[in-house]
Amino acid sequence: MSKVGVIMPLYNQNRRELTMALMSLATQIYMDWKLVIVIDGANDQTVQTLYDIMAKNEIIREKITKVVYRSKNKGIANTVNEGMEEVKDCDYITWVSSDNLYYPQFLFVLSEALDNNPDCSIVYSNFDIFEHNRGKEVFMYNSPKHLSRANRLDYIGGNTDDGIETTAYKGFIGMTFMYRKTNERYNPTYELVEDYEFFSRVMAEGNVGYVDEMLGAYRFGGSEAYTTKFGRRIREKHFIAMKEIIKRFESGIYDGRVSKVVQTNRTLTAEQREKKVDWQNFKPKLDAKLRETWFVPLNYED
Numbered sequence: 001m002s003k004v005g006v007i008m009p010l011y012n013q014n015r016r017e018l019t020m021a022l023m024s025l026a027t028q029i030y031m032d033w034k035l036v037i038v039i040d041g042a043n044d045q046t047v048q049t050l051y052d053i054m055a056k057n058e059i060i061r062e063k064i065t066k067v068v069y070r071s072k073n074k075g076i077a078n079t080v081n082e083g084m085e086e087v088k089d090c091d092y093i094t095w096v097s098s099d100n101l102y103y104p105q106f107l108f109v110l111s112e113a114l115d116n117n118p119d120c121s122i123v124y125s126n127f128d129i130f131e132h133n134r135g136k137e138v139f140m141y142n143s144p145k146h147l148s149r150a151n152r153l154d155y156i157g158g159n160t161d162d163g164i165e166t167t168a169y170k171g172f173i174g175m176t177f178m179y180r181k182t183n184e185r186y187n188p189t190y191e192l193v194e195d196y197e198f199f200s201r202v203m204a205e206g207n208v209g210y211v212d213e214m215l216g217a218y219r220f221g222g223s224e225a226y227t228t229k230f231g232r233r234i235r236e237k238h239f240i241a242m243k244e245i246i247k248r249f250e251s252g253i254y255d256g257r258v259s260k261v262v263q264t265n266r267t268l269t270a271e272q273r274e275k276k277v278d279w280q281n282f283k284p285k286l287d288a289k290l291r292e293t294w295f296v297p298l299n300y301e302d
Contacts (some may be wrong), residue, residue, distance in 0.1 A: 002065075002149040004033035004178070005087025009079035015049045017099040017219065022050075024216075026059040030108035035063040036086040041073030052232040077186035077194040084185065094178040099131075101217040102176070111177035112264040113211050121206030122179040122199060123262060128217040173199050173208075176215040182207070193237040197269045200245045204253045209262035224255050 008026070010018075025035065039047060045068075047062040054061045066086050070079075080095050087093055092114055096102060173195070179202050190197040248254065 001033055002034040003090060004094070004107055005084075005090030006033055006035045006063075007080055007083030007087060008035065008037045008098055009040055009074055009076050009083065009092070010037055010042050010046060010050065010098050011073060012043045013046045013049070013098045015045065015204060018046065018065065019047050019053055021096065021098050021100055021102075022053050022060050023057070023105070025063070025096065026057055027104040028107050029104070030106075030111060031102050032111075032154050033063065034065045034087070035060070035105055036066050036068065036083045037064060038068040038070065038079045038083045040070055040075070062141050068080040075188060075191045077188040077191050081112075081185045088181065091181055092178050097128070097175065097219075099219045100175050101219070103215050103217070104178060105213075106215040107178075109211055109213060109215055109264050110176070112197070113209055113262050114178060114180060116264060117166070117207070117209050117262045119207045120209040120262065121175070121182070122177060122208035123175040123210050123211060124173040125213050125215040127176045128214055129220050131219045131220040149202045173216040175218050184246060190237060190241050197241040198246065200241075200248065204248070207257055208259040211261065211262060211264065233243070 008021075037050065039050070050067070054064060068082055068086065070082075083095065084093065092111055094107075094110070110125065114120060117123070173238050177199075179199075182202055182205060184201045184205075186194045186198050186200065188194070
């Protein structure tokens with residue numbers, strides 16, 4: 001049994017973007033995790049790309065404990081729910097997109113944050129934002145949800161009830177998150193904003209922990225991204241979900257819950273040290289050369 005269960009819903013995806021996403025998972029310094037991929041009616045090219053990567057990359061091949069194939073597309077909410085059934089033996093769960101990038105410390109830091117903060121039902125972090133432009137990856141800014149780091153810390157509210165209310169309303173929890181095993185499931189009614197609505201229910205089970213680190217990179221303008229295809233519908237669904245969340249606050253289910261900044265000890269095991277990960281080089285910085293070196297081991301064209 002693995003401690004962390006990672007789910008990847010997979011619909012039609014650009015070969016290059018899927019390869020980069022999976023290769024970023026292959027760089028994880030945390031070892032006690034497994035990956036379940038749920039193919040949600042993806043086209044033949046996407047499925048072939050997945051099996052090509054599994055054939056070429058031993059880490060991905062070993063970490064994937066199950067590939068669930070479904071010929072009919074049912075959307076992310078149903079797909080993640082199916083994946084959650086396959087990782088219900090895990091203590092912690094997260095799901096990843098097939099076009100984003102996950103830095104090597106992603107699983108390590110978030111799992112340690114949950115270990116060190118048993119009062120938290122969910123933890124999340126900052127992330128970079130990038131796009132593919134003129135043949136290469138270009139990092140645009142490191143301000144999640146278009147908020148600066150300082151503003152985000154202000155909004156959290158310093159361990160107050162206002163902090164969790166703002167976190168829930170504004171949908172702060174982005175692409176880098178991890179939550180404890182739960183009986184809650186995603187609601188297909190809120191497709192396109194399923195995370196936003198799901199997180200609001202998980203928040204009622206414990207406090208919310210924010211890790212002030214960059215643990216991944218969100219692909220802006222991905223060829224199959226929700227934000228690229230359904231921008232207006234997302235805003236409409238967000239408003240509908242927010243009305244439901246307001247009702248929950250009024251019912252008192254969040255009473256006593258707080259949103260807070262959490263720290264991690266970063267205690268590496270001998271096995272993790274042997275991977276010779278240079279934390280400073282892997283930590284996102286604005287230096288262009290460092291950015292470029294991060295992509296060197298991906299070799300998506302091989």
